[in-house]
Structures are given as C-alpha cells and as structure tokens.
Amino acid sequence: MYQYDTLDKAMVADRAAEFRGQVARRLSGELTEDQFKPLRLMNGLYLQLHAYMLRVAIPYGSLNPTQMRKLAWIGRTYDKGYGHFTTRTNLQFHWIKLRDTPDILDHLAEVDMHAIQTSGNCIRNVTADPYAGATAEEVDDPRVWAEVLRQWSTFHPEFSFLPRKFKFAITASPKDRTAARVHDIGLVMRRGRDGALGFEVIVGGGMGRTPYVGPTIREFLPVDQLLSYVEAILRVYNRHGRRDNKYKARIKILVAALGTEEFTRQVDAEWAKIGAEINLPDAEVARIRAAFAIVDFETLPSRSETFEAAKAASPALARFARNNLKPHKRPGYAIVEISLKGIGETPGDATSDQMEVVADLGERYGHRDIRVTHEQNLVLPHVKLDDVPAVWAALRDAGIATPNINLVSDIIACPGLDYCALANARAISIAQLIADKFRDPDRAENVGELKIKISGCINACGHHHVGHIGILGVDKKGEEFYQLTLGGSGAEDASLGAMLGPALPYDRVAGAVDTLVEVYLRERQPGERFLDTFRRAGVAPFKEAVYADAH
Amino acid sequence: MPTLIEMIDGSARSVDDGFVFVADDQDLPEGDLILTLSRFQTEGEVLLSQGRRVGVKLLADQEVEALAYDLPRLSVVALDFPKFGDGRSYSNARLLRERYGFKGQVRAVGDVLREQAGFLLRVGFDAFEPADGSSANEWQAAALRYRHVFQRAADARAPVYLEREA
Ligand code: SF4
Numbered sequence: 001m002y003q004y005d006t007l008d009k010a011m012v013a014d015r016a017a018e019f020r021g022q023v024a025r026r027l028s029g030e031l032t033e034d035q036f037k038p039l040r041l042m043n044g045l046y047l048q049l050h051a052y053m054l055r056v057a058i059p060y061g062s063l064n065p066t067q068m069r070k071l072a073w074i075g076r077t078y079d080k081g082y083g084h085f086t087t088r089t090n091l092q093f094h095w096i097k098l099r100d101t102p103d104i105l106d107h108l109a110e111v112d113m114h115a116i117q118t119s120g121n122c123i124r125n126v127t128a129d130p131y132a133g134a135t136a137e138e139v140d141d142p143r144v145w146a147e148v149l150r151q152w153s154t155f156h157p158e159f160s161f162l163p164r165k166f167k168f169a170i171t172a173s174p175k176d177r178t179a180a181r182v183h184d185i186g187l188v189m190r191r192g193r194d195g196a197l198g199f200e201v202i203v204g205g206g207m208g209r210t211p212y213v214g215p216t217i218r219e220f221l222p223v224d225q226l227l228s229y230v231e232a233i234l235r236v237y238n239r240h241g242r243r244d245n246k247y248k249a250r251i252k253i254l255v256a257a258l259g260t261e262e263f264t265r266q267v268d269a270e271w272a273k274i275g276a277e278i279n280l281p282d283a284e285v286a287r288i289r290a291a292f293a294i295v296d297f298e299t300l301p302s303r304s305e306t307f308e309a310a311k312a313a314s315p316a317l318a319r320f321a322r323n324n325l326k327p328h329k330r331p332g333y334a335i336v337e338i339s340l341k342g343i344g345e346t347p348g349d350a351t352s353d354q355m356e357v358v359a360d361l362g363e364r365y366g367h368r369d370i371r372v373t374h375e376q377n378l379v380l381p382h383v384k385l386d387d388v389p390a391v392w393a394a395l396r397d398a399g400i401a402t403p404n405i406n407l408v409s410d411i412i413a414c415p416g417l418d419y420c421a422l423a424n425a426r427a428i429s430i431a432q433l434i435a436d437k438f439r440d441p442d443r444a445e446n447v448g449e450l451k452i453k454i455s456g457c458i459n460a461c462g463h464h465h466v467g468h469i470g471i472l473g474v475d476k477k478g479e480e481f482y483q484l485t486l487g488g489s490g491a492e493d494a495s496l497g498a499m500l501g502p503a504l505p506y507d508r509v510a511g512a513v514d515t516l517v518e519v520y521l522r523e524r525q526p527g528e529r530f531l532d533t534f535r536r537a538g539v540a541p542f543k544e545a546v547y548a549d550a551h
Numbered sequence: 552m553p554t555l556i557e558m559i560d561g562s563a564r565s566v567d568d569g570f571v572f573v574a575d576d577q578d579l580p581e582g583d584l585i586l587t588l589s590r591f592q593t594e595g596e597v598l599l600s601q602g603r604r605v606g607v608k609l610l611a612d613q614e615v616e617a618l619a620y621d622l623p624r625l626s627v628v629a630l631d632f633p634k635f636g637d638g639r640s641y642s643n644a645r646l647l648r649e650r651y652g653f654k655g656q657v658r659a660v661g662d663v664l665r666e667q668a669g670f671l672l673r674v675g676f677d678a679f680e681p682a683d684g685s686s687a688n689e690w691q692a693a694a695l696r697y698r699h700v701f702q703r704a705a706d707a708r709a710p711v712y713l714e715r716e717a
Contacts, residue, residue, distance in 0.1 A: 007699050007711040014697045038635060039666060121636060151701045151711070157673035158645050158704065161638025227702075238642050239614065273650060278703055284712035 001064055001369055002147050002291040004112040011154065012114045019043045020102035027099060042122075044115030045101055049421050052096040055118040056108060060128035060146035060170075061089030061372035063113075065359035068370055070111045072355035078104055082351040085340060087412060087463060088125050088167070089372040090118055094419055116154060121162045121249075123153035123234075127169040127178045130371040133292060134381035136329035138172035140189050140197055144289045145226065146170050148280055152227050159234045163241035164249035166234070169374075170199075179374060179490035181205045181213050182466055184251045185233065190220070197223045203233060203263070204255030205494070207460035212252045213494045215260040217267065224285075228278040232271035236263070294367055294382065300332025304385035316403075319441060320392050323403040332385055336366075338378040338395060339402040339410060343435045346428050347413045348376035350400070357398040361391050375412055375451075377405065408450040408517065409435035412463055416456030416473060417480070423456035425473025425480035425506070430454055433510035438517075447517055450530045453488075466490035468531045469513060470497040480506045486516070486542060487534045501543050512546045519545045555658075556679045556690050558672060563691035570606055570627060585629055588613055591621070599624055608660065611639040615646050622653050630676075632661035641674045648675035648705035668694035675705035 004012075019039075026036040040046075044055035056071065063071075071091055075083045078100050079093040086092055096104070108114055117124055128146040132138065149168055153159070159166075169178035172189035180186030186202035198220040205214025221229050233251075242248045255263045311318040326335040338358060341347050350358075358378055362370045365387040371379040383391055395401035404410045411434060414420065416427030431454055438444040453467030457474075464470030470485035482504050485497030504512055517530070519542050524533045534542065555568040572585040584598060585606040598605050606627025607618060618628065628647055630640035640659070647653040658678040659671050665685045672694045681690060700708045709717075 005715070007714060010698050011701070018696055042666075121638075154701045155669070155697065156702060157670040157700075158641045159638070160670055161636050161641065163638075235642055238638055243637060243639075275649075281712060281716075283716060287712075287715065 012109045016105040016109045023102050041119045044118035054093045054096045056091045057118045059150050060126050063370050064368045065363040067111045068359035072352040076352040085348045085376050087374050122160045123166045129171040129177050130373040130379045134335050140172045141292050142170045142172040147288050163243045176492040181494035204252040206252040207465050209458045211465040211496050217264040228274045232267050236266045297330045302331035307385040310389035320403040324405045336380040336383045337405045341410045342402045354398050406449045407444045408438045411452045413454040414462035424475040427454040427456040434513050437510050437514050465496045482509045515545050556687050563687040565687045611637050615643045627656040629658040629660045635662045645674040645705045665693040673704040673706045
C-alpha cells in the first residue's frame with residue numbers, strides 16, 4: 001500500500017491546524033454559522049438532522065489495520081460505538097460534537113487520515129476497483145493511478161470551487177466494480193494494440209434527478225498524459241458548467257447540453273494548449289507504483305486441503321466460500337468479501353468492535369490490506385485459502401460473516417429519513433424489510449445475483465437508477481411512497497432502470513420485491529441473472545404480477 | 552474603500568490603491584483607472600493615449616480570451632468573485648499567467664476571503680481586496696499556511712514530486 005511520506009503528512013497536519021483555528025473562531029463567535037459553513041464543509045463536517053456528521057476520507061477505499069483501529073477508536077470515543085461506510089468508500093460518523101472535531105482530525109492525522117475534500121464542490125475521493133492488486137482480470141493496478149489523481153486533486157488551486165462536486169472512478173478490469181460509467185469521469189484502463197497502457201475516458205455519467213450513462217470521449221488516452229487531459233476536462237467544466245442551479249451544475253448537464261461531440265472538441269482544444277509539464281514525471285509514477293507492489297506472496301498449491309476439509313465439515317463455511325470468496329491472481333489465495341449487510345442491520349454500518357476484528361484479521365492474515373467497496377462492504381484482498389476457515393470463524397463470531405455478497409440482501413441504501421434532512425422517505429428500514437424476506441439463505445442463493453439499491457429522495461445517493469431493482473422514496477401528501485425501477489446497472493453493462501409502475505406505499509415494497517423475484521424465478525432461462533431475464537422478457541410480466549391485485 | 556493587499560515574493564503588505572474603478576454609468580475621474588470590459592473596449596484606446604495606466608475588471612462569466620490582444624497594454628486585470636464559492640476566476644487568472652504570460656497585476660475583487668488566499672496565490676493573483684477585513688499579516692499567514700503543494704500551477708512552487716526527487 002501507499003505510505004505517506006513526510007510531505008504527505010505535512011499536508012494533513014497543516015489542514016488539521018487550519019481547521020482547529022476555524023473551529024475556535026466559530027466557538028468564540030468570531031465566525032457566524034453562515035461564514036463557518038463553507039469552511040466546515042471543506043473538512044467533511046455536515047450538520048444533519050440530529051447532530052454533526054463527519055465524513056472521513058478513505059482514498060480509493062484502501063486502508064491498513066492501524067487506520068481501521070483508529071476509526072474504531074474514534075467511533076467508540078466520539079460517536080456511539082460505530083461508523084457508516086458509504087458508497088463513496090468513505091466512513092461517516094453521525095453523532096459528532098463540533099468542539100471535538102479538531103481533536104478527531106488530529107487523531108486521524110496520526111494515522112495519515114483526514115476529511116479533506118469529502119464534501120464541497122471539489123474533486124472528491126476517487127473510487128477504484130476494490131479488488132485492485134488481487135484480481136487476475138486487471139491489466140494494471142488502478143490504485144497507482146488513483147493515487148496519482150489523489151495527489152493531483154488535493155488542494156488543487158484552480159479546481160476547488162467547481163460548479164458542483166466531482167467524482168472519479170477508475171478500474172483496470174473488464175468487470176467494473178466501480179460504476180465508472182455513472183461517474184463524472186470514469187477511467188477504464190486497457191492496453192492498446194501495441195501493448196501500451198491507456199484509459200478509456202468516460203465523462204458526464206451520473207445519477208441524481210437527471211441520470212446519465214456517460215459517453216466515452218476518448219477511446220485511448222496514454223497513461224502518461226492523464227493529468228493534462230483531466231485538467232483540460234476540469235477547466236472546460238469549471239468555466240462553462242452551470243452555476244445558477246445546483247441541480248443542473250454537474251458536468252453531465254454540460255456534456256448533455258453541448259452534446260458529446262462539441263464537449264469533446266472543447267476538451268481537445270484545451271488539451272492541445274496545456275503543456276506536457278502538467279503530467280507527472282515517470283520517476284514519481286514509478287515511486288507510487290513501487291508502493292503498491294506486494295512482494296511477499298507465498299508459492300502455494302491452488303488447492304488447500306485445510307480449506308477443503310473445513311468446508312466439508314461446515315456447510316456454513318461452504319456457503320460463505322461460495323458467495324464471499326472471489327478468485328485471486330495467486331494460486332492458494334482468495335479475495336474475501338466481508339458483508340456489512342447483515343439481515344436486519346443498517347447497510348454499511350460497522351461497530352467499533354467489528355472494525356477491530358477486521359483490523360486484526362487484516363493484520364494477521366491479510367497483508368495489512370483492507371478495502372472498502374462502493375457497495376458498502378469490506379474486502380480482505382489477499383487471504384491464503386489455508387487461513388479462510390480462521391478468518392470466517394472470527395467474522396462469524398463478530399456477526400459479519402453474512403454470506404450474501406451480490407445477493408438480494410446485499411442492498412445499497414442511503415441514510416434516508418433516519419438521518420438525512422433532504423429525505424422523503426426511509427431507506428434503511430426498507431432494506432431491512434426486504435432482507436428479512438430473503439432470510440432463508442438457500443432461497444437467496446437460488447435467486448443469485450440481484451442488486452437492490454434504495455434512495456430516500458431524488459438525489460439518488462443510494463444509486464437506485466442503477467439497481468437491478470431500484471427503489472426511490474417519494475413523498476405523496478406527506479406519506480412515504482416508493483417508486484420502483486427495473487433493469488438498471490452500474491457495471492460494465494451500465495444502464496438506467498425503467499419505471500415499473502405507480503409508486504407503492506411503505507408496507508407494500510418488500511412484498512413487491514418478493515413478487516418480482518418470483519416472476520424472475522418463473523421466467524428465467526438457464527444461466528440468466530435477474531437483470532438478464534428482465535432485459536430479455538421486458539417489464540410486462542413483472543408489472544403485471546406486482547399490480548395484479550390493483551386490478 | 553477596501554484595503555488592497557499586494558503579495559510579492561511571499562510577503563504581503565497593505566498598499567494605497569493607485570487605481571480607481573469606474574462603473575459603466577460613472578463619469579471618468581482623473582488618474583489611473585480600472586474599467587469594465589465593455590467600457591475598456593470603447594474608451595480604453597483614448598485613455599491609454601492620454602498616458603494613463605488602465606486596468607480591466609472581468610466578471611466571473613467573462614473570459615480572458617476577450618482581452619488576449621490588449622493584455623500588453625494593461626496594468627491590472629481585476630477578476631471578480633461574485634461569491635466565495637464561484638471558482639471561474641481561478642481559471643481566468645491561471646490562463647492570464649500561464650497562457651498569455653501577463654506580467655501586470657492580477658487582482659482578486661468581490662467576495663474574497665482569507666480561506667481562498669493560498670489558492671488565489673497559486674493561480675497567479677498578486678493583489679487582493681479582502682472582503683473579510685483581513686490584515687496583510689493575516690493574509691500572508693493564510694496564503695502560506697501549507698508548506699507543500701501537490702501539483703503545478705501558475706506560481707513557481709515545486710510540487711511534492713519534485714521535492715522528493717531533490
Ligand atoms: S438520496 Fe436523498 S435522502 Fe438519501 S442521502 Fe441522498 S439526499 Fe439524503
């Protein structure tokens with residue numbers, strides 16, 4: 001993993017000191033809340049329904065056990081003993097006191113963490129493939145380029161006051177686990193015909209009230225020109241993006257208004273004028289690359305007798321292995337996904353105790369490497385198959401061995417009405433009701449991959465547009481209603497969901513999902529996921545079943 | 552009148568503003584002037600020929616490209632911040648310095664707060680009219696708070712990757 005050097009550390013320390021001064025000015029009354037607001041938002045501090053929320057950055061979702069333990073400790077000391085992992089792979093503390101925040105930032109700085117650019121109209125945390133460095137699918141380690149972008153975008157003097165927030169995703173695998181096509185900029189690494197590395201550059205995807213799957217504006221950008229090219233995109237956006245209406249201010253609106261061709265022309269014209277000195281020198285790229293090379297993998301047989309015997313003895317372990325283990329590029333290793341979607345739990349929440357268990361496992365069995373996925377789960381990317389039984393047992397004891405990765409109960413839900421001032425409706429409890437319907441793990445496994453995503457309002461923080469089943473909270477005369485969409489995807493086959501029919505009241509949503517799943521089980525052909533069946537059969541059979549009793 | 556702070560070679564000082572800004576509907580006073588873009592385009596030629604020093608104030612939605620041919624004759628370009636969060640003038644400033652090689656003063660006017668000082672300096676501003684009553688000392692401390700920078704901009708500071716090589 002990338003290690004902060006003294007220069008990286010100094011940046012974080014300077015920021016923490018600056019914020020301490022700003023909080024003191026606020027507490028003494030020198031700053032009004034109006035004046036303080038933009039300053040606290042630059043430090044990831046929001047005022048929510050009940051308390052302050054602090055959003056801690058986890059750059060490209062990658063952290064080490066020391067950092068995880070610190071997050072656990074902060075959760076226990078300053079919050080209610082837990083934290084919430086977000087779809088931006090950050091961690092939020094929802095019950096923070098303003099006067100504690102300078103100390104919290106100092107504690108974070110001790111382990112090279114911070115809340116820089118976790119809010120505000122700036123370049124936010126970059127999403128990278130959570131399997132980076134572990135999957136055999138990738139053509140390069142995308143974390144190298146995510147780190148390049150982290151450094152370039154941190155306190156960028158020209159792009160810290162954009163029309164709106166700005167999010168990058170980067171993946172180097174054909175299987176996209178980052179939702180690259182629904183980001184402001186999605187970068188998909190590939191090799192050119194001559195073997196050189198480059199990026200497909202996708203711009204102007206997004207969710208919110210006007211969702212778009214982003215168009216590709218450059219098929220192949222050589223890697224060494226990444227920074228000059230993204231500077232050109234950001235400059236066109238900074239100058240021409242709308243600032244009169246925050247709902248029309250994301251880059252997707254600019255791209256759509258100009259048209260892909262004209263937008264691309266403007267970017268290329270700007271790029272032609274930007275000097276190559278903006279690009280990072282090869283020596284620095286090499287330094288960063290070296291930081292991500294793990295050298296101490298063991299040479300192991302691809303089959304572990306220990307693991308096979310343990311699975312044979314424990315159906316629960318076998319089930320966990322079927323659903324939560326993913327293939328590793330090295331024989332004898334696995335990628336272990338840890339679901340934060342326990343049945344009846346809040347998606348993405350982890351208690352301080354659970355965080356410490358994961359930290360210990362990462363320390364002992366995982367090369368000190370822990371990842372956060374944008375689907376709000378955790379990953380131990382490098383675990384020996386021999387060690388999987390021990391890892392699983394520890395997770396089970398901590399209540400986080402739920403074997404449901406990518407299954408129907410692995411739901412993304414935004415905070416919704418429980419925390420968020422903008423919400424129309426609850427999202428978390430809808431997720432809990434649905435998960436409860438699929439409590440039987442055999443049934444859930446039989447259903448297979450099914451991505452449900454729930455947002456409490458049109459801002460779409462729960463990514464409902466790209467759910468195989470999307471659920472959107474709407475307000476109908478003061479009552480919570482939910483609009484269902486089908487057929488969305490945030491992956492390499494990205495698409496936006498289509499409306500199922502009239503919105504449903506709160507107590508009918510989980511039953512409707514159950515019905516949708518039954519239709520799928522009836523209609524599916526061999527090998528089809530829910531999404532595939534929907535794409536083949538269309539909305540009609542689903543719609544008919546859900547609204548049958550309305551006729 | 553707001554104080555004018557100039558920052559040269561890392562040191563900030565309060566200075567008397569030698570320029571007067573004139574709006575479109577105001578009569579022209581004597582002396583050195585900062586004009587709106589449209590007024591500069593109609594009257595700038597005459598004023599310059601009188602031997603006055605002339606500057607132009609660009610609003611956030613006006614682009615420096617409009618001044619490309621006039622820059623060598625201008626002493627000041629003032630760039631407006633209608634709100635703290637409106638970042639368009641950062642791009643204008645950087646282009647003035649990097650693309651057009653403008654050597655005159657680039658001045659930040661409008662909703663200009665201490666918290667922006669470091670960013671402003673890095674994109675090429677060298678004069679500031681703070682709206683928050685900052686003194687020159689406060690401005691300097693804020694502008695230089697960060698000991699390192701991560702990326703190239705319009706200033707001469709070496710990004711961390713060059714410091715690492717050294
Ligand atoms: S989608 Fe709406 S309710 Fe949910 S977190 Fe975002 S703003 Fe809040």
